[in-house]
Amino acid sequence: MSILGTRVVRTEDPRLLTAGGTYVDDLRLPELAGAARVTFVRSPFAHARITGIDASAAREAPGVVAVLTYSDIDDIPPPPPPPEGGPPPGSEAAPMPLGGPWQEPLLAVDKVRFVGEAVAIVLTDDSYQGEDAAELVVVDYEPLPAVVGIGEALAGGTLLFPDAGSNIPVAHPAGDLAFDGCDVVVEREIVNQRVAPVPMEGRAAAACWVDGKLTVWVSTQNAQISRFILAGAFGLDPGTIRVVAPDVGGGFGAKVGLDRDAIIVAWAARHVGRPLRWVETRSENLTGMTHGRAQRHTVKIGGTRDGRVLAYRLDVVQDTGAYPRMGGFLPTLTNLMAPGPYDIAHVVAGYRVVVTNTTPISAYRGAGRPEATAAIERAMDLFAAEIGMDPAEVRRKNLVPSDQFPYQSPCGALYDTGDYIGGLDKVLAGAGYADLRAEQARRRERGDVVQLGIGVSSYVEITAADADNGETARLVVHDDGTATVYTGSSAHGQGHHTSWAMIVEADLGIQMEKVTVKHGDTDEIPLGTGTYASRSLQLGGVAVHRANLEVKEQARKLAADLMEASEADLELDTDSGRWQVRGDPGASRTWADVASHAGAEGLTAFVHYTDGAPTFPFGSHVAVAEVDTETGKVTLVRHVTVDDAGTVLNPVLTEGQRHGGIAQGVAQALLEEMVYDAEGNPLTGTLADYATITAAELPSFELLVSETPATINPLGAKGIGEAGTIGATPAMQSAVIDALSHLGVRHIDMPTTPVRVWTAISEARASQ
Amino acid sequence: MKVTVTVNGRQVAAEVADRTLLVHFVRDVAGLTATNVGCDTSSCGACTVLLDGQSVKSCTVLAAQADGCEVTTVEGLASEPGEMHPVQRAFHAEHALQCGFCTPGMVMATVSLLAENPKPTEEQVRSGLEGNLCRCTGYHNIVRAVLAASER
Numbered sequence: 001m002s003i004l005g006t007r008v009v010r011t012e013d014p015r016l017l018t019a020g021g022t023y024v025d026d027l028r029l030p031e032l033a034g035a036a037r038v039t040f041v042r043s044p045f046a047h048a049r050i051t052g053i054d055a056s057a058a059r060e061a062p063g064v065v066a067v068l069t070y071s072d073i074d075d076i077p078p079p080p081p082p083p084e085g086g087p088p089p090g091s092e093a094a095p096m097p098l099g100g101p102w103q104e105p106l107l108a109v110d111k112v113r114f115v116g117e118a119v120a121i122v123l124t125d126d127s128y129q130g131e132d133a134a135e136l137v138v139v140d141y142e143p144l145p146a147v148v149g150i151g152e153a154l155a156g157g158t159l160l161f162p163d164a165g166s167n168i169p170v171a172h173p174a175g176d177l178a179f180d181g182c183d184v185v186v187e188r189e190i191v192n193q194r195v196a197p198v199p200m201e202g203r204a205a206a207a208c209w210v211d212g213k214l215t216v217w218v219s220t221q222n223a224q225i226s227r228f229i230l231a232g233a234f235g236l237d238p239g240t241i242r243v244v245a246p247d248v249g250g251g252f253g254a255k256v257g258l259d260r261d262a263i264i265v266a267w268a269a270r271h272v273g274r275p276l277r278w279v280e281t282r283s284e285n286l287t288g289m290t291h292g293r294a295q296r297h298t299v300k301i302g303g304t305r306d307g308r309v310l311a312y313r314l315d316v317v318q319d320t321g322a323y324p325r326m327g328g329f330l331p332t333l334t335n336l337m338a339p340g341p342y343d344i345a346h347v348v349a350g351y352r353v354v355v356t357n358t359t360p361i362s363a364y365r366g367a368g369r370p371e372a373t374a375a376i377e378r379a380m381d382l383f384a385a386e387i388g389m390d391p392a393e394v395r396r397k398n399l400v401p402s403d404q405f406p407y408q409s410p411c412g413a414l415y416d417t418g419d420y421i422g423g424l425d426k427v428l429a430g431a432g433y434a435d436l437r438a439e440q441a442r443r444r445e446r447g448d449v450v451q452l453g454i455g456v457s458s459y460v461e462i463t464a465a466d467a468d469n470g471e472t473a474r475l476v477v478h479d480d481g482t483a484t485v486y487t488g489s490s491a492h493g494q495g496h497h498t499s500w501a502m503i504v505e506a507d508l509g510i511q512m513e514k515v516t517v518k519h520g521d522t523d524e525i526p527l528g529t530g531t532y533a534s535r536s537l538q539l540g541g542v543a544v545h546r547a548n549l550e551v552k553e554q555a556r557k558l559a560a561d562l563m564e565a566s567e568a569d570l571e572l573d574t575d576s577g578r579w580q581v582r583g584d585p586g587a588s589r590t591w592a593d594v595a596s597h598a599g600a601e602g603l604t605a606f607v608h609y610t611d612g613a614p615t616f617p618f619g620s621h622v623a624v625a626e627v628d629t630e631t632g633k634v635t636l637v638r639h640v641t642v643d644d645a646g647t648v649l650n651p652v653l654t655e656g657q658r659h660g661g662i663a664q665g666v667a668q669a670l671l672e673e674m675v676y677d678a679e680g681n682p683l684t685g686t687l688a689d690y691a692t693i694t695a696a697e698l699p700s701f702e703l704l705v706s707e708t709p710a711t712i713n714p715l716g717a718k719g720i721g722e723a724g725t726i727g728a729t730p731a732m733q734s735a736v737i738d739a740l741s742h743l744g745v746r747h748i749d750m751p752t753t754p755v756r757v758w759t760a761i762s763e764a765r766a767s768q
Numbered sequence: 769m770k771v772t773v774t775v776n777g778r779q780v781a782a783e784v785a786d787r788t789l790l791v792h793f794v795r796d797v798a799g800l801t802a803t804n805v806g807c808d809t810s811s812c813g814a815c816t817v818l819l820d821g822q823s824v825k826s827c828t829v830l831a832a833q834a835d836g837c838e839v840t841t842v843e844g845l846a847s848e849p850g851e852m853h854p855v856q857r858a859f860h861a862e863h864a865l866q867c868g869f870c871t872p873g874m875v876m877a878t879v880s881l882l883a884e885n886p887k888p889t890e891e892q893v894r895s896g897l898e899g900n901l902c903r904c905t906g907y908h909n910i911v912r913a914v915l916a917a918s919e920r
Contacts, residue, residue, distance in 0.1 A: 009860055009861060009863060010860070010863065012868070013859070013860045013863075013865060013868075014852065014860065016865055016868035016871055017842070017852060017856040017859055017860060017865065017868075017871060017875065018842065018843065018845075018846060018852060018856060019802060019843060020801060020802025020803070020804070020842060020843065020868070020871075020872050021802075021867075021868040021869065021871075022801070023804070023869065025795075025801075025804075025805075026795075026801035028799075028801070128785065128787065128788075198901075198903055199867070199869075199903055200804075200806050200812065200814060200867065200869040200870045200901065200902065200903050200904075201804070201806070201867070201869045202806075247867075247868065248867065249804070249867045249868070249869030250866075250867040250869060250903050250904055252903070281808045282806065282807035282808050282809070282811075282812070283808055283809075492867050493865075493866030493867030493868070493904045494866070495866070652863045653863070655863070655909075656863050656866055656904070656905060656909060659905055659906035659907075659908040659909065660866065660903070660904045660905055660906045661906070662906055663905075663906030663907065663908075664903070664906075686807070686808065686809045686811070687807040687809050687811035687812055687901070688809040688810075688811050692811075692812075692901050692903075694897075694898045694899075694901065694907075695893070695894040695895075695897045695898060695900075695902075695907035695910065695911060696894045696895045696897075696898040698894070698906065698907055698908075700890065700908055700911060700912075701906065701908050724906070
């Protein structure tokens, strides 16, 4: 029996549990002996002119090696020219900063545009000295009016980039849509708030230069992409750069590639001729690492009184923060997925991107798709409320039927396979939907203080959106019968080492204990893309599978030669991992025998798998919430989900991905928001203020099984990494609103904090 | 000032700056890097260790305060090298870790929680671990692991 699809606990864990991981701050390498610490001096102003920097006192402080500012960066080439017409479409592969008038400098030149922008760096022998010396760097700021929020950015009263003439770097606004034939049309503005990714390990990088070769250790999801970013920044041949991703303490999209902070660390290491290490503090992380979401939606939905949705219009404004990094690209995914899992005849979607004096926006678990789902799911609920129909029933009436796949969406996506209605029915049955509605009715009847809310969401998402970039794998079978996989994919918690070893065992019968998986070192693996957009298994896993098959065919020839049999008569017994003449297990050869018989080139194969295409996981969630109508406090009591990501390789791992995503989705719906005051000061700049969700605020989750295989790849796999945030966020928000619907509450923006809920209740009661 | 701490049964003595935090003493002086720093407000618990058997956030304790005390980190939890403590085994079996960064602190907080309450309810586990953040697991499998460990 194949190991695929079985519950296998992770091979990664014993080391992490007993010795701890080796994150950038834990590296004790000879190359980093004597590494100085990098401490960033960051802007305390959201928008200001820099009129002077005096580092003389800092330079005299104990342990200071150097204090460096923009004026010291005279030894790297200017940034490449901007791409024509804005960011290239269709790829999440690299951050896409806009150049030209929107250019983001490595260190602030004469202006700062967000609190947390890097202004100078202090290099010291230890980190305590760094914090002291950074305080002594005197920067003269002349404050400018700050642009905070989408409304102010669009108004354009203050421009972040006067040379650009506007605060809108990209504009493809939604066109008009006639809502002909609609009995009911509902329109509303919805905020999808700015949140912080908060990987438990913040950003970190170390760098050294030896004989002209740069080595950078960085907490990244993509060592290979990082290498190309560095090569571009320094004008160097990528062959002279080694990037290593050691253990990475979570990424969630915010560690795609590497930030300019890491480029500065690498540059400074060359500038001062000493290895350097930078590990950001959490407070630094909350303003320096990119944020996610930060969209404003205007949704308009129309349909018939019997529940059929006929038309939907979504207009997105993306706050991309102070500089257009990947935030300029994210709304294209929101537009692409605008109609969600519904068969709606007429859909238009568009977007504008605005700059504000806040931390730049980039990917965060879902990256544009949770926003699309949140918008359409709110719209469906508003429509259901308007026509007085059960929200689950409205969904069932509009979900793409199973006989319609592959389904061409009006926004350009080709949904590959699915059973959307089956998924909805399964989750409703699993949640006991009818019983929940009955309990809700009883509480309403009794006028209970604690009301029950039931939130339903259905979603479809796109994973491996950039499948044509593909992924690499190299397999080597060694003379002792062990194997090594070199993957271009990149692990930071997902369990690649376990999964890839399972694929080798399933294909070749080499037990997974004998399989070593390596990732994240560009000297060993120069070509690769890495991990984002839920792409790993369906691209990187398939690449491993393909490499297995190539090795298997090489081995067949070698075994035939060894056994003096014809290749056609040989078979591989994947249970025992032995080659044998068909039907005659008596005389067989092991992988060690076969590998030892290979020539000098060894038994190895390299695959760059680019034949994939994006896949479209789907599912439905039910959140059950209790809402205290006197205090506004919300408690999530149950969360039931169907998340169908095709064929499951290891249920243990897919469940883990779902759990984590659900928690982050619930967190956005209930608690988390990066808040700025009118001057652009972050009010949630520490973990004491930012409401990261804890164990005490969550129930155990109820996960239901659904597997509709993808047909585009041989593993049948779709991505699972982001399903949780996509499905859970709107279900949770909806549950809160649903608990109060009998009071006349139709909408509460996220996060549905007690004060917002209480205010909504008060306003609804006042208007009755 | 001179500080002497017994870390995982080994006496470590060093001259350190007065303001040295216990977590940095453990990581940089004792050379045990499993214990991580995840925040600067005592919010996340990644740095949790046992100080004379009680869980503390070692980013909020001065090394000087630990002078003469015993500190246990996740590296010192198992009775034998190559073995795992029941809590570590439960975390492995229940897939209670992903990226691993919060894990040493989470395991130590769990050891402390179970020492105080050997048979906690799910609710007690959840409130008991409120001071330890995990961004990967949604806490679901951590809670299961703690409950499983409590039954061993």
